[in-house]
Amino acid sequence: MVDSVGVEITRLSPDDEAGCIDAVAVQNAGTKLDCPEMLDTTPRGFANMLRYGWHMDPEQAYLARDTDGTAIGLLGVSLPTYDNLNQVWIDVQVHPDHRGRGVGSALIEYAEQVTRDAGRNVVGFGGYDLPKAEAFARRHGYEQKAIEVNRRQDLDGLDWSRVQSLYDGAVARSSGYELVKITGALPDELLEGMVAVTESINDAPKDDLDMEDDVYSPERLRAYEEAQVKSDRTIHRVIAREKATGELAGHSTITVERERPHIGIQNDTAVSRDHRGHRLGALLKSAMLLWMRDEEPALGLIDTWNAESNDHMISINEQLNYRIIARILAYQKTL
Known part of the structure; x- marks a missing residue:
């Protein structure tokens, strides 16, 4: 045209x-x-x-x-x-x-x-x-509906003692939980539980955006895994599981490009509503960093995105020395 x-x-x-x-x-x-x-x-x-x-x-x-x-x-x-x-x-x-x-x-x-x-x-x-x-x-x-903020963690200059301190403090508050680390596809036995955990992202602020909640299913989680693998990205997950019940309580996911293995993207960090108040968000993010230090030695930076109004997750990011790269204004229009 x-x-x-x-x-x-x-x-x-x-x-x-x-x-x-x-x-x-x-x-x-x-x-x-x-x-x-x-x-x-x-x-x-x-x-x-x-x-x-x-x-x-x-x-x-x-x-x-x-x-x-x-x-x-x-x-x-x-x-x-x-x-x-x-x-x-x-x-x-x-x-x-x-x-x-x-x-x-x-x-x-x-x-x-x-x-x-x-x-x-x-x-x-x-x-x-x-x-x-x-x-x-x-x-x-178009009308402004939300503000998203891109933050970056530069791992080369990271104070790892600070990460370890955050992790140790979170472990002390979350003694009823254990961590499961998975690279690649989820085992079949965790798939249903991960659907509920992934849906917890719907509790993140949407501000004034005209948006329904995201809908997840086992098929969608498998499609996500397939798309990442075909795009030559490695998926790393840290999952929190309640010891007494075996119920999955939260997760943090990072993908690493194989084309540029110094780049990681924080895809998601979420904690199920019934399991909040145990510092699981801080536990998951700090545990992921400590794991990536050994698992992905070439990794130099991790980018993450949050609604500017998501005070809880931003406070964790700030404790981990993330810095702001960009503010993105989200607009919508009804035709």
């Missing part, structure tokens, strides 16, 4: 190696200007998201090219398949050299048409906490 500002917008295939390289070049150029410490995307990682998504629910991408074929804009589209089936989440990127000429507007209008074509009516996206991003959202009728 050629739009009114003279750019051609076409859907990108994960098998289009040159197209994925162009897409990542656009995205990383924008990131370098808007938030220099944000992690870059690699062409391989980008293509894997188009193939597998996060739970075998592939994302879509649309590349905007100028009349001479130069890639100048990128639209990412995620259509939830397990819950929130009325929604589409998008990401709009314009190369810094081509901003101010309507490319971003063309992409967001295209995204809204994709949303309508999919039979959905709510569009959401995240933008850096910058005046130009806020103005862009307002201009297109």
Whole structure:
């Protein structure tokens, strides 16, 4: 499709190696200007998201090219398949050299048409906490609903005695629990229990976002594992289990890229409601770090995301010397 500002917008295939390289070049150029410490995307990682998504629910991408074929804009589209089936989440990127000429507007209008074509009516996206991003959202009728914060832990400079102290204090408060460490797929006997534990993430703040709770099932957990493995990421889990009952009480999950083994992503940390008040969140996160020090010696940083209003988890992160990398404003619009 050629739009009114003279750019051609076409859907990108994960098998289009040159197209994925162009897409990542656009995205990383924008990131370098808007938030220099944000992690870059690699062409391989980008293509894997188009193939597998996060739970075998592939994302879509649309590349905007100028009349001479130069890639100048990128639209990412995620259509939830397990819950929130009325929604589409998008990401709009314009190369810094081509901003101010309507490319971003063309992409967001295209995204809204994709949303309508999919039979959905709510569009959401995240933008850096910058005046130009806020103005862009307002201009297109999007309302700010939440603030997400990206924090990073630099392991090379971490005070491990502080981690050990947090762990020891949490162990003293959680004597009724034991830890289970798993790399790779969950054993079948833990799968049902992990569904309930994973659902605990729904207690995290959503602020004003128009969102239903996430829906989990054994099939979704297996799909998550499959997508991570196919994307060449290693999954590490630390699970808290109540000794008296054998009930699973909480978990913390990190994935490590094999392409860039110095990068880890904190996917989830959650404690079931019935087991809170025993310092399990601090236990899980500190135990994970101590384990990763030995298990993933190349690991240099771990990124995590939290709602800015999630005071409890943020307090644990701050005790572990996480620092803020970016504030992302989440917007939504009903079509």
